[in-house]
Amino acid sequence: MSQHSADNHSHDHGHGHHEEEAHGSIKSYTMGFILSLILTVIPMVIVFNDLMGRTGTLAVILITAVAQLFVQMWFFMHIRDEKGPRYNLMALSLGILLVITIIAGSVWIMSFNSYTQ
Amino acid sequence: MWDSIKEFAADFFVTGDPLIYGADVSIALVSIAIVFVLTYFKKWKWLWREWLTTVDHKKIGIMYLIASLLMLFRGGVDAILMRMQLALPDVEFLQADHYNAIFTTHGTIMILFMAMPMMFALFNMVVPLQIGARDVAFPFLNALSFWMFLFGAMLLNISFVIGGSPDAGWLSYPPLSELSGSPGRGQDFYIWGIQISGIGSLATGINFIVTILKMRAPGMKLMKMPLFSWSVLSASITILFAFPILTVTLALLFLDRYFGAHFFTLDGGGMSMLYVNLIWMWGHPEVYIVVLPAFGIFSEIVATFSRKTVFGYNSMVFAMMVISVLSFFTWVHHFYTMGSSADVNAFFAITTMAISIPTGVKIFNWLFTMYRGRIKFDLPMLWTMGFIPCFLVGGATGVMLAVAPANFQYHNSYFLVAHFHQVLIGGVVFGYLAGIYYWWPKLFGFKLDEKRGRWGFWFWNIGFYLCFFPQYFLGLDGMTRRVYTYGWDRGWAALNFASTAGAFLMGVGFIFQVWQIAYSVRKGERDKTGDIWNGRTLEWSIPSPPPVYNFARVPQVQHVDDWWREKEDRENGIVRPQPELEPIHMPKNSGIPFIMSSFWFLIGFGFTFDWIWLVIIGFLGVFGSMYARSFTYDVDYYIPVDEIKKTEQKLRGATT
Ligand code: HEM
Ligand SMILES: [Cu+2]
Numbered sequence: 001m002s003q004h005s006a007d008n009h010s011h012d013h014g015h016g017h018h019e020e021e022a023h024g025s026i027k028s029y030t031m032g033f034i035l036s037l038i039l040t041v042i043p044m045v046i047v048f049n050d051l052m053g054r055t056g057t058l059a060v061i062l063i064t065a066v067a068q069l070f071v072q073m074w075f076f077m078h079i080r081d082e083k084g085p086r087y088n089l090m091a092l093s094l095g096i097l098l099v100i101t102i103i104a105g106s107v108w109i110m111s112f113n114s115y116t117q
Numbered sequence: 118m119w120d121s122i123k124e125f126a127a128d129f130f131v132t133g134d135p136l137i138y139g140a141d142v143s144i145a146l147v148s149i150a151i152v153f154v155l156t157y158f159k160k161w162k163w164l165w166r167e168w169l170t171t172v173d174h175k176k177i178g179i180m181y182l183i184a185s186l187l188m189l190f191r192g193g194v195d196a197i198l199m200r201m202q203l204a205l206p207d208v209e210f211l212q213a214d215h216y217n218a219i220f221t222t223h224g225t226i227m228i229l230f231m232a233m234p235m236m237f238a239l240f241n242m243v244v245p246l247q248i249g250a251r252d253v254a255f256p257f258l259n260a261l262s263f264w265m266f267l268f269g270a271m272l273l274n275i276s277f278v279i280g281g282s283p284d285a286g287w288l289s290y291p292p293l294s295e296l297s298g299s300p301g302r303g304q305d306f307y308i309w310g311i312q313i314s315g316i317g318s319l320a321t322g323i324n325f326i327v328t329i330l331k332m333r334a335p336g337m338k339l340m341k342m343p344l345f346s347w348s349v350l351s352a353s354i355t356i357l358f359a360f361p362i363l364t365v366t367l368a369l370l371f372l373d374r375y376f377g378a379h380f381f382t383l384d385g386g387g388m389s390m391l392y393v394n395l396i397w398m399w400g401h402p403e404v405y406i407v408v409l410p411a412f413g414i415f416s417e418i419v420a421t422f423s424r425k426t427v428f429g430y431n432s433m434v435f436a437m438m439v440i441s442v443l444s445f446f447t448w449v450h451h452f453y454t455m456g457s458s459a460d461v462n463a464f465f466a467i468t469t470m471a472i473s474i475p476t477g478v479k480i481f482n483w484l485f486t487m488y489r490g491r492i493k494f495d496l497p498m499l500w501t502m503g504f505i506p507c508f509l510v511g512g513a514t515g516v517m518l519a520v521a522p523a524n525f526q527y528h529n530s531y532f533l534v535a536h537f538h539q540v541l542i543g544g545v546v547f548g549y550l551a552g553i554y555y556w557w558p559k560l561f562g563f564k565l566d567e568k569r570g571r572w573g574f575w576f577w578n579i580g581f582y583l584c585f586f587p588q589y590f591l592g593l594d595g596m597t598r599r600v601y602t603y604g605w606d607r608g609w610a611a612l613n614f615a616s617t618a619g620a621f622l623m624g625v626g627f628i629f630q631v632w633q634i635a636y637s638v639r640k641g642e643r644d645k646t647g648d649i650w651n652g653r654t655l656e657w658s659i660p661s662p663p664p665v666y667n668f669a670r671v672p673q674v675q676h677v678d679d680w681w682r683e684k685e686d687r688e689n690g691i692v693r694p695q696p697e698l699e700p701i702h703m704p705k706n707s708g709i710p711f712i713m714s715s716f717w718f719l720i721g722f723g724f725t726f727d728w729i730w731l732v733i734i735g736f737l738g739v740f741g742s743m744y745a746r747s748f749t750y751d752v753d754y755y756i757p758v759d760e761i762k763k764t765e766q767k768l769r770g771a772t773t
Contacts, residue, residue, distance in 0.1 A: 087330055091357070098358050098445055106394055109449060112457040 032075025039068040129726075131281055134215065141278055170706040172256035173665060175560060177263050178241030182553070184267055185235035189546075190627070191274070192231050195223035197624055200584075204617035206605045216601035217284035218303070222277065224287025229311060230270040232407045232541070235549045237266070237321055239410060240349050242560050243552075244325060246656035246663060247343050249334025249672040254327040256704040257752070262317035262324065264714035269314025272721045276306035280725060283307035286599070288396050289370070291381035291389040296374045302725050304374065308367050309721030313714075315364050322356030325349055334655070336674035340434070343654040343677075344420075344427060347434050348413025351441040352406045358445065359402035366395040375724070390455055397448040405444040408540070409437060411548025412479055415501050418555055419483045421650050422498040423490025426678055429482040436475035443472045453524045462521035469519040473512060480505065495650070496570045500551035503578050507543025511536060514589065529599075532592025535585045542581060550630075558649045562661045563641035569633035576626030584619025587612035653681040660768040666701045666756055669765050698762065700755040707752070713742035 043061045046052055052060065073079045079088060131137050155161050168176060199219055202211040211219065241259070245252055253259050276282050283303035285294040292298050294307075329350045333342065370392065372378040379385035381392040420427040427433060449457065449465035483505065492498065514536040518527050527533055558564045591612050596603065603609055642649075648657040655672055656663075658680045673693070676682045683693060716738030723731030 085330075094354075094442070095358065101445060102362070102398055105398075106391070109394055109457050109461050110388065110391055112455070112461075 028075050032071055035071045035075070036068055039064045039071065129279060131278055136215075137278060144278065165708070166706070169711050170260075170708045172252070172260045172704050172706055172710075174241045174245050174253050174256065174259060175663065177259055178238050178243075179560065180263060181234045181238035181241060181266075184270065185231050185238055188226050188231040188234065188270065192223050192227040193624060193627060195219050195226070197620055199223065200617040200620040202601060203603075203613050205614060206603050206607070206610050208602065211601060213601050214284060217599070218277065218282035220599060221284050221286055221289075221307075222273070222282055225273060225283070225307065225311070226270075227541070228287065228403070228407070229314065230266075230273065232545050232549075233314075233318060234266055234270075235553075236352070236407055236410050237262075237318075239414070239549065239552050239556070240321065240325055242556055243656060244328060244346055244349050245332070246559070246659070246667055247346050247654050248329065248332065248337060249655050249668060249674065250328065250332040251667050251671075251701065252704060253324050254332055255324050257707055257710065257746075258320050259324055260707065261710035261713065262321040264710045265317030265320070265717060266314040268714045268718040269310045269312070269317065269721070271310075272313065272718060272725075273306055273310030276303050276310075280306060288393075288400060290396075291370065291373070291387075291392050292383050294370065295382055295389075297382070305371075305725040306721075308371050308374075309724055312364060312367055312371075313717045313721055315360055315367075318356060319360040319364075322353040322360065325353040326357065329353075334668075334672045334674050337679075340431070341674060341677045341679070344416035344430070344433055345410070345413035345654075348409045348411075348416070348437055351437040352409040355402050355406045355409070355441045355444060359399045359406065362395060363399035363403075366392060366399065369395075371724075390452075393452050393455065394448075397451045398445070400451065401448040402441075402444045404537075404540070405440055407545045408548070409440065411504075411545050411552075412437065414548050414552035414555070415483060415504065416479075417654065418497045418501050418551055419486045420678070421555075421652055422493050422495065422501075423487050424651070425486055425490045426653075427482065428485035428488075429478075430677060432478055433482055436478045439475045440472060443468065443475075447472060450519055450521075450524070453521045454528050466519055466521040470516060473516055476512060480509065495554075496565065496567060496574070497551045497555035497650075499571070499574050500547050500554065503574065504543060504547040504551070507539060507547065507578075507581065511539030511543050515540065527592060529597055530592035531588040531596045531598060534598050535588035535592065538585050538588075542585075547577075555650070556656075558644040559647075559656055559661045559663070563637060563643050564649060566633050566637045566641055569629050569636055573626045573629035573633060576622050576629060578626075580619045580622025580624075580626055582619070583622060584616050587616045587619075591616070648680075653678040655680055658683070664764050664768060666703060666761070669698060669701075669761050670696055698758045700757055701761060702753060702755055705752050705754055707746075707749075709742050709746050709749075713739055716742065 043057075043064050046057055046060055051057075073092070077088075079092065130141075155164060168180065171177065198211065199216065202208055202216060241253070244250075273283075280302035283289065283299070283306060285299050285304060285307075289304065289307060294304050329342070329346055333339075369378070369380040373380050373382060373387070379387040381387050381389045383389060416427050416433060447465055447469045449461060450469045453462050453465075483501075494502070514532070518524055518533065518536055554565055554570065591609055594607075594609060594612075596607070596609055603613075644661045647660040649661070650657070655674070658672065659668060672679070686693065716735045718735075719738065720732050720735030723729065723733075723735055
């Protein structure tokens with residue numbers, strides 16, 4: 001949702017700096033969109049047509065998912081063109097740390113199932 | 118025809134229990150009364166213009182406050198009902214399934230629909246004023262968050278008269294919460310109520326992170342920011358990373374129930390313990406989310422009423438940031454008994470104990486701040502003094518629970534129930550009440566009456582210890598949580614009876630507080646200066662209640678506790694320069710947050726009752742609202758200088 005008032009707000013708070021940050025072009029958005037579509041279609045085709053074994057399928061799903069994560073951050077979230085204190089980068093680093101904790105932690109914690117079942 | 122209506126009604130309404138029929142009647146009467154009063158006094162337009170469409174953070178804060186107090190009442194009534202059932206052995210007041218429904222709604226409401234909104238009330242009431250801003254970063258989104266919360270909460274709240282209550286516990290573990298264990302509608306109400314309000318919570322978290330990072334008054338470096346705002350920042354960061362986990366977990370449960378997936382089922386390769394693992398990845402950070410702002414509140418209050426800068430400002434900030442990150446690394450302490458390996462349990466026992474270190478640092482800092490201060494015991498300080506011993510004991514029993522091998526004894530016993538109520542009531546509720554007493558005069562322009570407040574305080578505190586101390590011993594005597602009855606032969610009667618008596622005392626405390634508010638509306642001490650406590654931070658530099666635009670001139674901050682320093686300067690004859698007034702840029706009201714959230718309500722209701730047509734209407738409405746908002750360009754206006762001058766003159770009684 002466009003938050004019009006927000007940008008203007010910082011302005012009358014006298015923060016001074018309101019250089020409009022470049023928000024990508026139609027071209028980069030289209031690229032991002034098409035790449036995302038491709039990365040979604042690949043695993044779907046493989047799953048629906050049983051093209052690969054279990055491990056292969058899982059690997060493809062994981063790889064395309066992670067690739068899509070980067071595509072979206074690059075093309076839609078403008079992770080590159082941040083100025084000043086790099087809050088986005090900090091948030092992202094913490095996010096990645098926590099995602100790794102969640103996934104690796106769950107695998108470690110839930111692995112008890114393999115010897116109790 | 119008649120038969121099918123009867124069949125429908127039997128399915129739609131909850132039937133068969135006289136308590137529920139009583140509730141039906143009172144709900145109907147109250148609704149009629151509200152509609153009548155609004156119509157009679159011609160207040161519909163006023164309600165819409167001033168409240169339902171507002172984007173003013175102060176009004177949104179007040180609405181959060183009212184909603185959370187109502188939810189505290191509802192959760193409290195649930196608590197009293199449970200305590201009545203448990204007062205003596207073999208009581209036949211509640212049936213087993215009714216008891217299940219009540220502890221489930223009590224827990225869910227108290228955490229998600231009482232503690233969270235009361236916290237958001239304080240965020241909204243205080244943060245922009247404290248950092249010298251005119252609103253939050255995204256005022257429209259702020260209104261949307263509130264209405265999403267409210268409609269989500271309503272969805273859960275109507276479940277006990279329509280469709281049936283959830284009854285699988287406040288965290289709804291599968292397989293009980295799967296279709297196989299809970300075929301009724303209650304579980305769907307639970308999922309959708311939490312999902313919808315969860316979106317609101319996440320958005321509020323984002324909103325306050327941006328507000329604090331981007332909208333502080335010029336000169337207010339992060340390390341000059343008041344500690345309450347710091348606590349809001351740390352809680353919001355935790356929200357940002359924790360709530361998505363909740364949303365995903367409940368979405369997977371929904372897929373299981375609705376589309377027959379097998380994430381958490383017992384058959385088909387599902388793994389029900391994975392749900393427990395996931396939900397506590399949200400659940401543990403959640404308890405720190407609600408307690409961090411309480412820490413912030415105490416820091417403000419202790420400094421103000423000891424008339425000293427808080428001791429160890431830097432270590433306070435550091436402790437809160439450490440807590441908000443560490444809180445993501447302790448979740449397994451809620452299910453040591455699952456039987457993961459000893460390594461896993463040992464690791465999480467250590468992280469859990471580690472988190473008590475920064476918490477201890479904060480307690481010492483408060484004590485050192487008070488040391489040799491000229492302390493005044495007004496209500497906010499009184500509640501702070503109630504908090505410290507209570508939270509200390511709660512923390513100590515928490516460390517006992519964290520010892521993994523010992524936990525097998527305490528787990529899911531009344532020892533645990535006593536522990537978490539001690540930190541939730543002693544920490545969170547006492548903290549928020551202290552905050553409400555502290556900032557009430559700022560928002561409403563009058564103080565809450567001391568005398569009735571003191572009665573309320575003592576009833577709450579004595580009631581608290583009488584209610585929950587016996588429960589530690591009941592737990593050690595073998596009473597497990599969520600039992601709805603027990604026999605005389607157990608020897609639990611006396612302790613349980615004492616516990617119930619304590620619950621009633623807390624109820625009396627709450628009644629005193631309601632009386633206190635009602636009394637103070639008419640007779641409370643009026644705040645003419647805007648600085649009723651001789652405060653230290655920016656919110657006390659403006660009139661109470663503040664004008665819509667908060668600050669006529671954006672403050673120029675130089676120090677921690679800037680307002681205090683400015684007052685000292687004035688005494689020494691130094692007056693800071695006053696820049697010229699400028700027109701103030703403000704956001705316009707909008708009805709879209711209310712309308713869009715009510716469509717979300719329809720979506721949740723539709724999924725609960727399997728009425729796909731309603732779901733479709735709901736989604737159309739949601740997308741329609743988003744579309745309408747995207748093409749609304751007329752979203753702001755300016756307050757001209759003349760009007761600011763007039764308002765300030767009226768509020769301050771002098772020319773500015
Ligand atoms: C006002 C005084 C309160 C009383 C007398 C009270 C009493 C109770 C009782 C009797 C139970 C059920 C125990 C059982 O059968 O296992 C319970 C459960 C619970 N309470 Fe409270 N409570 C109070 C306040 C609160 C508050 C303020 C919160 C949270 C902020 C809270 C959160 C919970 C939770 C999460 C549960 C667990 C529900 C479940 O087992 O699923 N309670 N409480
Ligand atoms: Cu925990």
